[in-house]
Amino acid sequence: LLLASLTIFILMFASLALLLFLLLRMYFYSLSDWELLAEIRRSSASIAEDVSYAEALALDDDGRKLHIYTFGCNGVENVGVKYQWKKGENPRIMKDGQPMTGGSRLGNIWITEFWGRRLESDLLQLHIKGKNMLTEHEYTVETVVQLYDGEIAEHF
Secondary structure (H helix, E strand, C coil): CHHHHHHHHHHHHHHHHHHHHHHHHHHHHHHHHHHHHHHHHHHHHHHHHHHHCCCEEEEECCCCEEEEEEECCCCCCEEEEEEEEECCCCCEEEECCEECCCECCCCEEEEEEEEEEEEECCEEEEEEEEEECCCCCEEEEEEEEECCCCEEECCC
16 A cells, blocks of 8 residues: 555655656747847837938848948947848857847847838838747848938949
8 A cells, every 4th residue: 555655655755756847848949939029129120220311221132231320429430230130050140240140048039020121211121030949930021211311222
């Protein structure tokens, strides 16, 4: 009787441990997907803000590089910001050579698509698609940004 109850106790404990493991894994996968959403939204918002206040915007390499120009605080010096899609082993969005997206403790985020397209002289369509390499889930943000007081050029 003691041996049977010990066996049942061990089986119940193993089942609870497995259930806890599966719940924790599902929770960490959810956190990883939230990181994907956050990185895509944060990148889109940063680019949209810089584009909105730009004096000029140039698109290169089929819209995969954005060169944004504006005047500084004193209205004289020209300030430039460059966004680009870095392909390769870990594709990501770069801002002035620094990664905006990529790996974290919560997941490895790849940017699978990034481009901007001129719709009108002052309207930019922005498209960013990312993939969580842990969960294989994808998320896309597409928006249209208007330059308040600037124009979009095809090339500079």
